[in-house]
Amino acid sequence: MKSFNFKTVFRKTAKFLFGIFLTNEDLPYSATEFRDRIAQSPLRWLLHILVGLFWLLLAYIVFISLRFITTPDTLYNVTARSEIIAIDSFQNSAFVPWQLEGVTRYSQCGSETSLVSGQLQVAQDTSVYIERIGTDSVWITLSSATLAPVGFIQTRNERIELSDCEAFELQASANNSYTLPIDGVMTIGGEVKEASAREPILHRGSVAISDKGAWSGQYYQTEPYALELGDKFFIQNPSIQSSGFIYVDDSPGMQITFNGKGDAGVIQRYKSEDIILKNSIWTKLAHDESLLFLWLFLVAAFSLLKFVIRVNIE
């Protein structure tokens, strides 16, 4: 009784699984007849195994394609010439310490100045703004979310506690340039605001979007998207902190480069709707050679199997 049941199930499944090889063919068989002919052919065991493997391959490719399409692990590589960048800490991770030499400190963002040298350690929950309009001085402004201190400066012989708002002025020139490493959540570019004649803005830049190949596990890159004058860019819902650095010399503004992962890149413009940058299913599929190769292989295997079956049953 049991074996009989098993046999019917097997025969029905076989009919369904073989049925796909009847498509686009001028074979004068019904699906039942087709299955029965295969079941009586000399190479029936080989055919059953090959068709089983074919279906497993199809299931595997569909599975990794789906996983690939739904992964949010998109990498954004940003390079830009901008006059402003704002950095916040990512999920309270630490900021990179900066070594400052002979910079002017404006204590409490007020008028009281002093020259300081030492290592600046920024506290979590602080927003860091780095600004440079034209070839002016570079301004680093630290502002805490509450009235808590923004961090401290460790000099050779003392630790200077900072207030809730601090500004530092750095003189940059051709032979006094800076490379400042940055970790956190970045926003590059500023806004053109009303009641103001000059706001720091982004000059130009590009965003390259990369996704991980489904099979290879390596990043591939699509065409970079250009950032235009005055654009503001940030990564929406970052999954890790962004990292990069800022280079300042005698050329206007600051050269900024960083990369980060997240859901989407967002470009904002003056009185305009936001532009969302992300890879679509088609750009993802088109740029992942290994996945494309797998699908091609599947088609080839399908045709070959069809041919083998046909030769065997006629």
Add this chain to the structure above:
Amino acid sequence: MAPTRLSCLTMIKPLLAVTALTASLGLAQANQVSEFTESYSETVKVSGQFLKGLQFTDVDYAVAPHLYLPSAYQGPVCIYVSSADGRYKSQYQYTFTEPTEGLVSIEFPTQYIDELEEFSPGELGLLATAQQDCSSLNGNYLVGSWGVPKSMTNIAVFLRSNARRDVATILGNNDSENKTAPITVKCQDLRSNYRVSYDKECVLQGVDASQMTRVIIKRRNLRAMPDEVLELFQ
């Protein structure tokens, strides 16, 4: 049982409708809107205004401005509405022809209702002053809200500020008696939006709206800037 209830309702219905109609008509006649101007996504006159909103934050957002009058007021109020992204602006005068007190809904004859519904309350600044002449600058500020506030203890102040540091302090009538420290907060940059009209918000929590007298904003930008003092309507 059911039919009698139904007939009861049908009898009452017109009565209710008439009452509601007379009430709304009475209101409409009592208070009026004047000099309404608005613009959406057009070049607007640069105002240079510092304060762009004073409103309760705990609301179910609706494009229906409400004002809180801690004591009875009769006369005109000046309303300024601006979106953070600078795309929407409007201003008008609304006149209370009878002494009015408490939380009141006011008319807002906008034709951009669909566009405004897309905003969140933090993206649309509402500013109201009680004063006779809207062209002068001597009015006392009223706290407003978009929709009916669920609680009146959290207030946001929206600023268009060039300062590096803005700190807001709220002063009330009974601060000295209660010996409670006045509420002081640091104003934060409004991130995630493209900010044109205003760019900072100061969120004051645990406020007694009926006792507020003034908000002082201390400002610094590599030099001390004069304090901004907002006198509230009492």
